[in-house]
Amino acid sequence: MISINQTWISSPIRSQVYSFLSACFRDEITPDIISAFLGKKAEMIKALQQLSDKNSAEMESIIKRISTGWAEVSGEKRLQLRKEFAFLFLTPEGVKPFESVYRGKKKLLMDKPWEEVRSFFRELGLEKSPEEDHPEDHAAVELGFMANFAHMTSKTETGDEEWQEIVAIQNDFLQNHISRWIPDLCDDILEKGEKVEFYNLIARLTKALIGLEKNLFNQQKGRE
Numbered sequence: 365m366i367s368i369n370q371t372w373i374s375s376p377i378r379s380q381v382y383s384f385l386s387a388c389f390r391d392e393i394t395p396d397i398i399s400a401f402l403g404k405k406a407e408m409i410k411a412l413q414q415l416s417d418k419n420s421a422e423m424e425s426i427i428k429r430i431s432t433g434w435a436e437v438s439g440e441k442r443l444q445l446r447k448e449f450a451f452l453f454l455t456p457e458g459v460k461p462f463e464s465v466y467r468g469k470k471k472l473l474m475d476k477p478w479e480e481v482r483s484f485f486r487e488l489g490l491e492k493s494p495e496e497d498h499p500e501d502h503a504a505v506e507l508g509f510m511a512n513f514a515h516m517t518s519k520t521e522t523g524d525e526e527w528q529e530i531v532a533i534q535n536d537f538l539q540n541h542i543s544r545w546i547p548d549l550c551d552d553i554l555e556k557g558e559k560v561e562f563y564n565l566i567a568r569l570t571k572a573l574i575g576l577e578k579n580l581f582n583q584q585k586g587r588e
Contacts, residue, residue, distance in 0.1 A: 368414050369580045373531060376518040377411045380404055381423075381573060382511035388566045389461055390504035392449045402431050419576035426569045433561055441560070448560040452553060459552045463501035466545035477501050481541060485509070488533065503549060506542055507570075510534060535581040543578055547571050 372378065384401040387393065408427055412420040452458040460466075468475025478501040485491070485500060490509075498505050513534045520527040550567035557563045 369583050370522050372411060372415055372580060373584065374518055374522045375411050376515070377404065377408050379511050379514035379518060381408065382507050382514055385566065385570050385573070386504045386507035386511055389507060390498065392446050398434055402434065405431055415576070417576050417579055419572040419579065422572040423569060423576065426565050426572065430565050433565065445560050445562055448557065448563055452557060452563060458556060459549060461503035461549055462499065463506065463541060463545050466548055474499065481506065484537065503546055509537065510542065531584065538577055538581060543574050547574055
């Protein structure tokens with residue numbers, strides 16, 4: 365019998381949430397990206413309501429707030445949103461969304477964590493796209509990796525050997541990389557973000573998703 369947790373892990377909703385968050389960390393958010401995300405709001409909320417986890421309830425609340433808040437973003441507020449992205453991700457006073465900065469001994473770019481992530485990708489036969497400007501240990505790239513493998517999971521027969529292998533890869537990356545620094549990045553965004561609520565909500569949504577995924581993957585591993 366397929367469990368509720370397995371249903372979530374196999375859901376295409378996971379990939380859509382990860383893809384949206386990856387886009388939010390990669391560049392200024394566009395109306396098309398957020399409209400596509402909110403177009404799946406009903407499906408996301410339905411999927412989250414089936415899970416008995418405090419993080420899923422948090423995610424549901426945040427998604428509803430993003431939906432309400434985005435309807436209020438226009439004109440001057442849209443300009444403030446662009447300025448907030450620039451401040452957070454492009455200025456020295458903002459955050460540095462790189463695993464090497466958070467986990468490397470020197471707290472500099474291209475440190476050992478970057479080498480580990482790049483090696484992890486290459487062992488899977490993956491290379492960064494030439495169109496991708498960010499290094500492998502950037503938050504957008506790591507979340508994008510999870511989005512791609514979540515998509516693969518949704519296209520595989522739940523519970524079979526291939527499915528378990530793909531899930532194990534995601535769990536490995538989540539436990540050894542994403543969960544070890546992105547929640548701290550989110551805390552820094554919550555501390556430094558000022559004028560626009562949107563990026564605070566993105567930080568909270570990202571942190572809740574990571575907490576949810578850790579719990580569900582651990583539960584799934586315990587069943588095997």
